[in-house]
Amino acid sequence: MTTPPREKHLIRAYGDRRDDGIIQISFTLPVATSEKAKEAAQIYCKKLGLTDVKVAAAERAADQYTFFVVYARSPVIIDYNEIDTPEIVIKKLGFYELNEFIEQKIARKVVVFGACTGTDTHTVGIDAILNMKGFAGDYGLERYPWFEAYNLGSQVPNEVLIKRAIEQKADAILVSQVVTQRDVHKENSRAFIEQAKEAGIAGKMTLLLGGPRVDHKLALELGFDAGFGPGTKPSDVANFVAHQVLQRLGKEAKGTHFEGEPT
Ligand code: B12
Numbered sequence: 001m002t003t004p005p006r007e008k009h010l011i012r013a014y015g016d017r018r019d020d021g022i023i024q025i026s027f028t029l030p031v032a033t034s035e036k037a038k039e040a041a042q043i044y045c046k047k048l049g050l051t052d053v054k055v056a057a058a059e060r061a062a063d064q065y066t067f068f069v070v071y072a073r074s075p076v077i078i079d080y081n082e083i084d085t086p087e088i089v090i091k092k093l094g095f096y097e098l099n100e101f102i103e104q105k106i107a108r109k110v111v112v113f114g115a116c117t118g119t120d121t122h123t124v125g126i127d128a129i130l131n132m133k134g135f136a137g138d139y140g141l142e143r144y145p146w147f148e149a150y151n152l153g154s155q156v157p158n159e160v161l162i163k164r165a166i167e168q169k170a171d172a173i174l175v176s177q178v179v180t181q182r183d184v185h186k187e188n189s190r191a192f193i194e195q196a197k198e199a200g201i202a203g204k205m206t207l208l209l210g211g212p213r214v215d216h217k218l219a220l221e222l223g224f225d226a227g228f229g230p231g232t233k234p235s236d237v238a239n240f241v242a243h244q245v246l247q248r249l250g251k252e253a254k255g256t257h258f259e260g261e262p263t
Contacts (some may be wrong), residue, residue, distance in 0.1 A: 009025050009080040021073045023050075033058055033066040041068045050074055088216050090239045095139055098235070102146035102242055105172060109148045110245055113165040114174030115156035118188035122178035123154045125211060129174065129234045138233040147238065156194045162199050171248075172206035172241045177225075180213045186222060193223035206244040208237070 015022020029044065031037045038055045045053045050072035057069040093101055102110060114126045128135035131149040132142045141149040150168065152161060165173050175192055177185035189209055196202045202223070209219040210228040219227020226240060246252035 002202065006081055010077050011080050011170075012077050013074055015071070015073075015216045021075060022052075022071060023074050024056075024069065024124075026067065026069045026073050027189050028065055028067045030065055032064050033060045037066045038068075041070060044073050045070050049076075060114070067082065086220055088228075088236075088240060090236055092235065092239050095144070098242060099144055099146045100237055102120050105251060106146075106242070106245055106249070109146055110151075110172075111148045111168055111170045111242060112174060112241060113150045113152065113161060113168065113170045114176065115152035116154040116176040116178065117156050117158055117161060117192060118177070118178050119155060120177055120185075120188070121154045122176070124173060125178060126151060126176035129176075129210070129232065129237050134231060134234045136231075140234045141238055144238060158188075158195045161192075162195055162201065163222050164200065165205065166201065170205055171245050172199075172208060174210065174237070176206045177209065177211040177214065180211075185211060185213065186218075189219075189224070197223075204248070206241055206248075208241075217262045235248045 012019045012021045013023045014020065025039075025045070027044075029037060029040055031040060038058050041055050041058065042053050050070075052071075052073040054071045055068055055117050056071055057067075059067050061067040085135050112130070114130050116123050116126050127140075129140060129147045130142055131140040134140035134143065141147045142151075148168075150164065150170075152164065161173060161175070162233065164170075173196075175189065177188055179185065193207070196205075196207060201207075206226075207224045208226050209222065209224040210229065210232060214227045215229050216227040219225075224243065228237060243252060
């Protein structure tokens with residue numbers, strides 16, 4: 001029996017009107033700001049296959065560098081139904097409900113260790129998730145009475161993070177990677193996973209990767225249990241980790257779906 005062809009869901013960018021294909025892009029060219037530079041930006045966009053190109057902004061970024069914002073029409077159409085990508089599904093409980101849930105179901109504190117690893121000094125992201133005050137009106141994990149959160153800060157070597165997490169019998173390790181130049185974030189993350197495997201914690205502790213250029217798919221490819229990108233709230237992480245602990249304890253089936261959550 002042959003399976004019927006999947007129905008297509010064709011989409012184009014939306015600017016002024018549905019399906020007009022209008023997009024906004026920004027980029028930098030290594031030339032001084034001038035009319036000639038704007039013309040170069042136009043030509044560049046046309047070579048990308050764009051039409052109706054309008055240079056909305058051309059600003060000096062540095063000596064001999066101009067930053068452009070361009071509106072243009074793209075001919076690209078994609079089939080949304082062809083896309084299959086892993087997604088984190090979280091049962092989101094509020095702060096008080098989640099603490100009560102951990103108290104009742106896990107009956108001990110959930111221990112997490114986080115750091116910005118390798119040569120990366122950008123701690124704002126991991127602080128947003130772990131520190132008491134949290135991020136975007138959402139308390140950080142240190143504020144949860146049923147979490148014990150350790151934030152080791154920046155430029156932490158993988159082995160130190162892993163060693164400290166093992167010593168404290170952590171449930172989860174949170175690795176933050178912000179700098180992505182020459183894919184250094186992937187290199188650092190792969191090295192972390194190798195060391196986690198050597199230390200025997202992969203598959204036993206929940207290993208999370210986060211940062212502005214991280215998504216769930218990339219994190220899975222690199223060997224982590226989940227990935228969290230821009231805009232992540234501490235409560236997303238708190239809820240995710242609590243369910244991971246329950247699953248590792250065999251108290252909840254993997255992939256359990258709850259009423260009202262995205263499928
Ligand atoms: C602040 C900042 C700095 C500060 C950092 C201070 C500190 N204590 O963190 C200082 C001045 C030290 C700095 C230094 C450098 N920086 Co800087 N910096 C920034 C800046 C302006 C903001 C980053 C930030 O704080 N974002 C806010 C946080 C809240 O967002 P976030 O990190 O994405 O975190 C969220 C999520 O991603 C997620 N998350 C993050 N980590 C984790 C981890 C887990 C486990 C989970 C679950 C979630 C999670 O949750 C957070 C909340 O939603 C960015 C530009 C920008 N506007 O983004 C450049 C930027 C990141 N820096 C950059 C660079 C290049 C540098 C330097 C190399 C510059 C230099 N030549 O010296 C150095 C790096 C030195 C080093 N060894 O790392 C580049 C990186 C480019 C790239 N492609 O990699 C950027 C993008 C600027 C740019 N456009 O060029 N920087």
